[in-house]
Amino acid sequence: MPLTIAVLGGGVMGRTLATGFLRRDPAPLVLVAERRAEVAAQLSADLGVRTCSAETAVADADVVVLVVKPQDLGDLLAQVGSHVAAHALVISIAAGVPTHRIEQALPAGVNVVRAMPNTPARIDRAVTGISAGANCTAQALELARELLASVGTVVDVPESLQDAVTAVSGSGPAYVFYLAEAMTAAGVELGLDEATATLMANRTILGAAALLDVADESAGELRRQVTSPGGTTAAAIAALDAAGVDSALRAAVGAARDRSRELSGQ
Numbered sequence: 001m002p003l004t005i006a007v008l009g010g011g012v013m014g015r016t017l018a019t020g021f022l023r024r025d026p027a028p029l030v031l032v033a034e035r036r037a038e039v040a041a042q043l044s045a046d047l048g049v050r051t052c053s054a055e056t057a058v059a060d061a062d063v064v065v066l067v068v069k070p071q072d073l074g075d076l077l078a079q080v081g082s083h084v085a086a087h088a089l090v091i092s093i094a095a096g097v098p099t100h101r102i103e104q105a106l107p108a109g110v111n112v113v114r115a116m117p118n119t120p121a122r123i124d125r126a127v128t129g130i131s132a133g134a135n136c137t138a139q140a141l142e143l144a145r146e147l148l149a150s151v152g153t154v155v156d157v158p159e160s161l162q163d164a165v166t167a168v169s170g171s172g173p174a175y176v177f178y179l180a181e182a183m184t185a186a187g188v189e190l191g192l193d194e195a196t197a198t199l200m201a202n203r204t205i206l207g208a209a210a211l212l213d214v215a216d217e218s219a220g221e222l223r224r225q226v227t228s229p230g231g232t233t234a235a236a237i238a239a240l241d242a243a244g245v246d247s248a249l250r251a252a253v254g255a256a257r258d259r260s261r262e263l264s265g266q
């Protein structure tokens with residue numbers, strides 16, 4: 001019998017996950033709870049999902065996916081916690097919120113999995129770190145793994161490392177977009193028109209990422225291969241080193257990790 005999946009939150013990630021789930025065979029029944037009427041109507045029209053209240057969505061759901069901001073999760077759990085079926089799998093993508101806090105708001109024995117996907121899920125290229133809660137069975141964790149694999153790669157991590165996952169991969173796409181912005185701006189400053197600079201920066205990052213994905217060499221080795229002594233790339237890397245870019249990026253990832261910890265109350 002097809003799964004019934006309740007997606008609580010119909011924003012970009014809620015839509016993305018619902019789209020991935022619907023590709024399963026057999027296709028599940030997907031219910032989406034979204035407070036914004038216009039967004040709910042668009043989801044229903046585009047995906048053919050049923051939209052309803054959060055309480056209705058979770059009542060008979062085999063899987064409940066919490067796709068809300070961390071600061072909104074407590075109110076949502078207070079609203080729907082008593083309506084979640086005792087056999088359900090609950091997947092939360094709220095950054096920084098530990099599984100034990102979610103379990104406290106749910107019936108005893110509910111399977112809870114904490115997950116951190118990233119925005120490349122929109123093109124099925126996410127990397128998602130998942131961690132099982134204290135009461136989660138191996139079967140429920142495997143189901144979570146299968147569902148989240150519909151939008152990319154899934155990696156099992158201890159929950160103690162979820163803040164690191166958030167910092168490296170959850171926030172990671174923004175670091176790449178930041179780099180693309182800077183490369184584009186530099187190209188314009190050097191005389192390229194904006195469209196050309198944007199195309200060159202974006203496609204360079206895309207090509208480098210694709211090479212990194214399939215090459216046997218590490219990122220460091222690939223960098224060394226293109227950095228001829230005394231050449232243009234060597235001059236660029238020297239400028240980056242002089243500006244402390246390596247240290248700044250490590251500090252940025254650390255700051256994201258620390259903020260994730262703050263959200264969890266650590």
